[in-house]
Amino acid sequence: MSSIYEIFSTIQRQRVSDGQIVPILSDCTDYKRLLILVWPQLGDFDSLEYAWWLEKEAALWQNAGITIRAIGIGDRNSGLKFAEYTKFRQDWLFVDPKAELHNLLGLYRGLSVKLPRFSPGQNSWLNLILMCAGVGSPGTLAEVLRGYLGDRKAPQLIAEEETIQARPLPAFRGSLFNLAGGQGFQRPFELATLRLRNMGQVLGNWSTYVPDSSYLTQRGGTFLFDSQGNLLYEHRDGGILGFAENMSYPLAFLRD
Numbered sequence: 001m002s003s004i005y006e007i008f009s010t011i012q013r014q015r016v017s018d019g020q021i022v023p024i025l026s027d028c029t030d031y032k033r034l035l036i037l038v039w040p041q042l043g044d045f046d047s048l049e050y051a052w053w054l055e056k057e058a059a060l061w062q063n064a065g066i067t068i069r070a071i072g073i074g075d076r077n078s079g080l081k082f083a084e085y086t087k088f089r090q091d092w093l094f095v096d097p098k099a100e101l102h103n104l105l106g107l108y109r110g111l112s113v114k115l116p117r118f119s120p121g122q123n124s125w126l127n128l129i130l131m132c133a134g135v136g137s138p139g140t141l142a143e144v145l146r147g148y149l150g151d152r153k154a155p156q157l158i159a160e161e162e163t164i165q166a167r168p169l170p171a172f173r174g175s176l177f178n179l180a181g182g183q184g185f186q187r188p189f190e191l192a193t194l195r196l197r198n199m200g201q202v203l204g205n206w207s208t209y210v211p212d213s214s215y216l217t218q219r220g221g222t223f224l225f226d227s228q229g230n231l232l233y234e235h236r237d238g239g240i241l242g243f244a245e246n247m248s249y250p251l252a253f254l255r256d
Contacts, residue, residue, distance in 0.1 A: 002225070002229060002230055002231040004105070004223060004231055004234070005225050005229035005230075005231065006229075007101075007104060007105065008024060008025060008036055008223070009023070009025055009229070010023075011023065011024050011101060011104075012024065013071055013094040013095060013096055013101070014075075014076055014094060014095050015090075015091065015093070015094055016076055016079030016080060016082075016083060016090045016091075016093040016094065016095060017089075017090035017091040017093075018091075019076055024036075024069055024071060024094050025069065027091075028067055028069065031065060031066070031067035031227060032064065032065035032066065032226075032227060033064065033065065033066045033067070033224060033225065033226055033227070033232065034066070034067050034068075034069070034224070034225045034226075034227075035061065035066050035067070035068045035069075035222070035223070035224050035225075035254075036068075036069050036070070036071075036222075036223045036224075036225070037050065037068065037069070037070040037071070037220070037221075037222055037223075038070075038071050038072075038101060038102060038105060038107065038220045038221045038222075038223070039070055039071065039072035039073070039220045040072070040073060040215075040218050040219055040220045040237075041072065041073045041074060041078075041209065041210055041215060041216060041218070042072040042073065042074040042078045042079060042081075042082040042095070042209055043074070043078070043082075043202040043205075043206070043209025043210045044073075044216075044240075045195060045198060045199075045240065045241060046219075046220065046237065046240065046241060046242075046243040047072055047082070047220070048082075048085070048086060048198040048201070048202070049194070049195070049198065049241075049243070049250075050243050050244075050250065051070075051082070051086035051087075051088045052086060052194065052198075053250050053251055054068070054088065054251075055086065055087050055088070056157075057251050060251060060254055060255070061251070061254055064254060066254065068092055069092055069094070070088065070092060070093050070094070071093075071094045071095070071096050071101055072093070072094075072095060072096070072220075073095070073096055073097065073099050073102070073215050073218060074095050074097065074209065074210070074211060075095055075097050075211050076095060077208050077211070078095060078208060078209050078210070078211060079093050079094075079095045081205055081208045081209060082209070085201055097211070097212065098212075098215070099215045099218045102218050102219075102220065102221075105221060107218070107219055107220060107221050107236055107237070108218075108219040108236065108237060108238060108239075109217065109218055109219070110127055110128075110131055110136065110137070110216075110217025110218055110219055110239075111127040111130055111131050111135060111136035111137070111217055112127065112217075113126060113127055113130065120214040121212075121213040121214055124213050124214050124215065124216040124217055125213065125216065127216070127217045128216045128217055128240075131217055131239060131240050132240060136239070137238075137239030137240045137242070138238055138239050138242070139238065139239055139241070139242050140239050140240045140241050140242065143241040143242070143247055144241065146191065146247070147189075147190075147191035147192035147195055148188060148189055148191075148192045149188055150180070150181060150185070150186050150187050150188040150189075150190065150191075151185065151186040151191075151248050152185045152186075153185075153248045153249075154185060154186035154191075154248035154249060155184075155185065155186065155249065156183060156184055156185055156186065156187070156190075157186055157190050157191060157194060158174035158177060158190055158193070158194070159174050160173070160174050160175040160178075160183075161173065161174065161175070162174040164193060164197070165197070166193050166194070166196040166197035166200060167196075167197075167200045168200075169193070169196070177189070177190050186248070219236075219237035219238070219239065219240075219242070220237050220243060221234065221235060221236045221237060222234060222235040222243070222244070222253075224253065224254075233253050233256070235253070
């Protein structure tokens with residue numbers, strides 16, 4: 001049993017489904033593998049995009065007998081809104097308002113420039129803007145560009161018949177992306193459109209998703225264990241839009 005698993009096995013947090021403070025591994029008794037996701041703010045690009053991939057590739061982890069638990073920064077209302085939007089199960093989702101678990105695991109706090117007379121929240125905004133520009137956040141700009149330019153190593157993200165609503169764009173069908181390069185891979189603007197939709201969702205519900213802006217830069221991590229609690233895989237986010245080792249297919253590690 002790994003030391004990281006021991007941390008998870010002793011931690012209690014508020015469960016989104018019923019508001020109860022319980023061990024995060026409660027009801028995790030019969031599984032082949034256990035995937036624990038420690039997410040940044042629930043209104044963060046990374047958290048929303050990760051949950052989207054889990055929904056899209058549900059057959060992959062379900063067929064492999066993988067049990068999932070996730071802990072994100074926010075309060076219960078953040079969790080309820082997140083679950084409603086992403087379809088992530090409320091009883092698998094826990095909230096950590098002060099990112100205490102993230103600190104315990106030694107996850108990257110993000111850039112930490114502090115200007116005098118700035119509040120913690122204002123400094124977080126400053127650091128977030130700098131990280132979005134690539135400062136203290138390696139790979140972020142390249143990943144943003146990949147969303148616009150496309151990626152022939154990544155699968156197609158939006159089905160032909162799917163209707164996309166990403167304000168301020170008008171609603172349109174997924175087949176429109178065929179004009180940008182074809183089918184069967186991530187087309188130009190395809191991922192950027194999904195991120196635009198996520199951004200609209202968060203900005204329209206900002207105070208719900210981000211009740212405390214002090215933790216805007218905190219990054220997360222991915223931890224996969226076998227049935228004995230041995231660590232099979234881990235990824236510690238190094239920056240914004242860096243939630244996976246292989247961003248072209250973030251769940252590739254589940255196929256190994």
